[in-house]
Structures are given as structure tokens and as C-alpha cells.
Amino acid sequence: DWNAGNVIAEQVAAIREQVGSGRVICGLSGGVDSAVAAAIVHEAVGDQLVCVFVDHGLLRQDERRQVEEDYVASTGVRLVTVDARERFLGALAGVTDPETKRKIIGREFIRTFEQTQAELVAESAEAGDPIRFLVQGTLYPDVVESGGGSGTANIKSHHNVGGLPEDLNFELVEPLRTLFKDEVRAIGRELGLPEVIVARQPFPGPGLGIRIIGEVTEDRLTTLRAADAIAREELTAAGLDAEIWQCPVVLLADVRSVGVQGDGRTYGHPVVLRPVSSEDAMTADWTRVPYDVLARISNRITNQVPEVNRVVLDVTSKPPGTIEWE
Numbered sequence: 001d002w003n004a005g006n007v008i009a010e011q012v013a014a015i016r017e018q019v020g021s022g023r024v025i026c027g028l029s030g031g032v033d034s035a036v037a038a039a040i041v042h043e044a045v046g047d048q049l050v051c052v053f054v055d056h057g058l059l060r061q062d063e064r065r066q067v068e069e070d071y072v073a074s075t076g077v078r079l080v081t082v083d084a085r086e087r088f089l090g091a092l093a094g095v096t097d098p099e100t101k102r103k104i105i106g107r108e109f110i111r112t113f114e115q116t117q118a119e120l121v122a123e124s125a126e127a128g129d130p131i132r133f134l135v136q137g138t139l140y141p142d143v144v145e146s147g148g149g150s151g152t153a154n155i156k157s158h159h160n161v162g163g164l165p166e167d168l169n170f171e172l173v174e175p176l177r178t179l180f181k182d183e184v185r186a187i188g189r190e191l192g193l194p195e196v197i198v199a200r201q202p203f204p205g206p207g208l209g210i211r212i213i214g215e216v217t218e219d220r221l222t223t224l225r226a227a228d229a230i231a232r233e234e235l236t237a238a239g240l241d242a243e244i245w246q247c248p249v250v251l252l253a254d255v256r257s258v259g260v261q262g263d264g265r266t267y268g269h270p271v272v273l274r275p276v277s278s279e280d281a282m283t284a285d286w287t288r289v290p291y292d293v294l295a296r297i298s299n300r301i302t303n304q305v306p307e308v309n310r311v312v313l314d315v316t317s318k319p320p321g322t323i324e325w326e
């Protein structure tokens with residue numbers, strides 16, 4: 001039978017064999033795949049590995065800290081965080097078109113990552129010990145999908161954090177290539193990774209940038225981050241994490257509606273809750289979240305998040321809706 005400990009032992013041996021005394025680099029996205037891939041490689045080669053985490057400013061509340069503190073504490077990996085928040089906000093200024101946003105975020109991500117990578121490679125070459133290997137958290141379904149793809153329409157340009165251009169002179173290390181997501185999670189747990197990372201639901205590479213309908217600004221990110229954190233907290237508290245594939249919270253930044261709060265009129269923005277149930281994200285249904293949970297989320301968001309005076313529920317399946325709004 002399948003056993004996480006055995007898979008780790010096999011992979012550790014294979015990585016040692018492949019890498020020898022070479023140095024290795026890995027981009028962390030905050031998601032489960034890259035985190036587990038890096039943890040296995042670290043188990044195999046220790047400080048020959050350096051990890052890079054790009055903070056593009058489109059992360060959810062607490063995600064950077066979870067990587068910088070919790071993940072590092074549990075693995076001991078050497079981590080370089082790049083604070084690229086201003087760079088991304090600058091590049092996104094004035095942009096409202098979804099595909100343009102996605103392209104900008106993807107492009108800036110790759111530039112930022114490559115720049116950092118080049119600096120680390122240069123440093124290591126100076127020390128006479130060049131970085132030659134790159135870890136990718138490719139899973140078995142990714143291998144199958146990219147191998148067999150005929151005629152799949154590009155509905156949205158997917159930006160995978162860690163998805164890198166082909167002209168890199170690295171040899172790839174892909175310890176998760178034969179595994180499915182639930183197996184990756186089991187391995188992460190076996191390696192002692194924090195539950196917030198191992199159990200993380202899918203989150204798109206372009207992050208909150210494609211959940212603000214309208215221009216992405218610092219203030220809007222702050223608003224959405226707060227609303228999103230409340231929704232996630234309440235869904236988790238209600239025990240719904242297993243039933244829900246993911247629940248994007250979307251800020252309709254260009255829409256305003258009139259409300260009343262205390263003794264004053266408000267003119268704020270709506271947020272949309274998009275809880276979905278799915279097997280593989282190719283199709284999805286909206287999750288029938290109990291009314292009392294929805295009520296708590298709505299009350300808390302409208303009370304605690306200035307700028308938001310209305311909470312609405314998306315009851316569209318996929319198709320015809322996609323999971324994300326952009």
C-alpha cells in the first residue's frame with residue numbers, strides 16, 4: 001500500500017542521486033505543492049537548497065507570515081523573501097481588463113523571480129558553487145494535462161507561480177511528479193509542515209489581483225483582505241473546509257450602493273461570496289452554505305470592514321460561470 005514515509009524515503013534517495021553536492025533553488029508560492037516539494041528536497045540535501053518567495057502584494061492576510069515564520073520554523077529551509085509589492089502595484093496602476101491584469105502579474109512575477117534567481121546564482125558562482133538545479137512542484141495531473149492537451153481552449157491565461165520560461169539553464173527536480181494532491185498533503189503532514197499550508201485550498205497565482213473587479217489599489221487590497229479573512233475564518237469555524245473546494249471573495253470595486261449604518265447613510269462597495277464545491281475545478285457547483293453561516297459572515301464583514309456595506313452570494317455553477325470572476 002501507499003505510504004507517505006516510503007515515498008519520502010524513495011524521493012530523498014532519488015534527489016540525492018540526482019543532485020549530488022549541487023546547489024538547488026526553489027520558488028515558494030505559499031501553496032501546498034511548492035511547499036511540499038521544497039520540504040522533500042530540503043530533507044534530502046539540507047542547505048544546498050535555497051527557497052525564494054515573492055510577495056507581490058496580492059496575498060491574503062497572514063500568508064507571508066505563514067511562509068516566513070511557520071513554514072521556515074517547521075522545515076529549517078533557507079528562505080529569501082522578495083518584497084515586490086510596490087513593483088506590482090505600479091505595474092497594475094490604471095489596469096482594469098482581466099486578461100491584461102493576468103499578463104502583467106505573470107510577467108512581473110517571472111521578472112522578479114528571475115532577477116532574484118540571477119543574483120543568487122551569481123553569488124553562488126562567485127563562491128565557486130553554482131546553482132544548477134530548480135525544484136518544481138509539478139503533480140501527476142499537471143504532467144498528464146500538459147502532455148495530452150489537444151484543443152483545450154485557453155479560457156483564462158493561467159499564471160502559475162513557479163511556472164518558468166524554458167530558456168533557463170537548470171536541471172529540474174520534480175519530486176511530486178507521480179503524485180496526486182491528497183498524497184502530496186499526506187507527505188506534507190508526514191514532514192511536519194504547518195496545517196495552514198498543507199490543508200490550503202486552491203488560490204490563484206495572480207491572487208487578490210483578479211478578485212478586485214476594477215483597478216487594483218492598495219486600499220482596495222486592504223479592504224478585500226479583511227473581508228476574505230472573515231469569510232475564511234467563519235467557514236473554517238463552521239467546519240465547512242472539506243465540503244468547500246474554495247471560496248473566493250470578490251470586491252466589486254467599481255460598484256457602489258446606498259446603505260444605512262448607525263444613523264448615517266453609507267455609499268460603499270459590495271463583496272461577493274463565491275463558495276464552490278468541485279472535484280477538479282473543471283466544473284463546479286455553488287455550495288449550499290447554511291444560512292446562519294452566511295449571516296455571520298455578512299454581519300461581520302459589514303460591521304468590521306469599512307467600505308463594504310453589502311454582501312452578496314454567487315449562485316452560479318461552472319459552467320457557465322468560472323470559479324474566479326476574472
Ligand code: XMP
Nearest residue numbers: 158159160202203204205206281322323324
Ligand atoms: P476558473 O476561474 O478558471 O478557475 O474556474 C479554476 C481553478 O483555477 C484557479 N486559478 C488559477 N490558479 N493560476 C493558478 O495557479 C491562475 O492564474 C489561476 N486562475 C484560476 C482557480 O482559483 C480555481 O481553483
